[in-house]
Amino acid sequence: MSESSRERQAVSQQFGHTVASDGSRLFQGIVQGDLHLNQQPERPETPPRPSAVLPFPQDRDFVDRDKILDQVHNLCSQPASRTALVGLGGVGKSQIAIEYAYRIRGRSPETWVFWVHASSIARYKQSFQDIADFLKLPGRQNPQTNVFKLLYNWLRGEKSGKWVLILDNPITATSKMA
Incomplete structure (x- = not known):
């Protein structure tokens, strides 16, 4: 896997968006405002039992x-x-x-x-x-x-x-x- 492919995969995992080889999906997400670059993606958590x-x-x-x-x-x-x-x-x-x-x-x-x-x-x-x-x-x-x-x-x-x-x-x- 090339270095740019690894970088795209890392960005995709980080932000939950697929990044095309030209970076267009990432750019589109930034322009549309649906990427929060300073925010870690939420990981599913186990909800507590009633209390x-x-x-x-x-x-x-x-x-x-x-x-x-x-x-x-x-x-x-x-x-x-x-x-x-x-x-x-x-x-x-x-x-x-x-x-x-x-x-x-x-x-x-x-x-x-x-x-x-x-x-x-x-x-x-x-x-x-x-x-x-x-x-x-x-x-x-x-x-x-x-x-x-x-x-x-x-x-x-x-x-x-x-x-x-x-x-x-x-x-x-x-x-x-x-």
């Missing part, structure tokens, strides 16, 4: 609120359900959500549980990026990727299975967005 992506340990001193937790569980057990814990700050909504997350994992180990810090757009996006990284979603490391859409597509796919997504302290239309 919980929670930023807090389970509170061993959790005050028993079984009635509320049972209500949350019943509401969340319906397919495609949405449930909100609403109340003044400091009454324990996040603690109930944390406890529910750990209990659902205990009851249903095949269920994914994700926690999203949603108090600002920046924290929301970082939480989605962290989840995408944990799930090893292809394309997550590309700066052009819309991580919200990437995770949304994964969540609605058949391979995702059962999941619970907890939005902690979500921003509202009247909240100041960061």
Whole structure:
């Protein structure tokens, strides 16, 4: 194999494009913007098994609120359900959500549980990026990727299975967005 053939093969492996002997495919990729020269190609990764992506340990001193937790569980057990814990700050909504997350994992180990810090757009996006990284979603490391859409597509796919997504302290239309 000639040296130029070896170089074309190395470039093809590096960027995932076939390079003609005159380099036209590589040039075309650069012009069209579909080659990221400073980026290593993503290698397929083994996705993790269902688990919980929670930023807090389970509170061993959790005050028993079984009635509320049972209500949350019943509401969340319906397919495609949405449930909100609403109340003044400091009454324990996040603690109930944390406890529910750990209990659902205990009851249903095949269920994914994700926690999203949603108090600002920046924290929301970082939480989605962290989840995408944990799930090893292809394309997550590309700066052009819309991580919200990437995770949304994964969540609605058949391979995702059962999941619970907890939005902690979500921003509202009247909240100041960061």
